[in-house]
Amino acid sequence: MCRSIKTLREPYTSDVTEEDVRAAALQYVRKISGFRAPSARNTEAFERAVEAVAAATNTLLEELQLKSLTR
Structure with missing residues (x-):
């Protein structure tokens, strides 16, 4: 959908x-609203949505429980 939105969780970014x-968020709202x-x-309304x-x-991002990559 929004190809320019990058993944914001580890291990993709720290x-x-x-x-x-x-x-x-801005990219998402732009896409959805057109x-x-x-x-x-x-x-x-646009700013509230963002x-x-x-x-x-x-x-x-705070609540995601990620599998540990270290052993």
């Missing part, structure tokens, strides 16, 4: 920043 999470940039009257997706992403 240093996930808030900017990484927000960029992924807008690269919202109109003035849709800006608040924040909600970013928050959900952070929660997911």
Whole structure:
């Protein structure tokens, strides 16, 4: 779907920043809404969606239980 969204969990990346999470959320919202940039009257809804997706992403990354790669 969103090919430009990179995987944000280990072992694919170890240093996930808030900017990484927000960029992924923004790409997702852009894809779903069909807008690269919202109109003035849709800006608040667009930004709320980006924040909600970013928050959900952070929660997911914190709660994922990954199999240990070391023995």
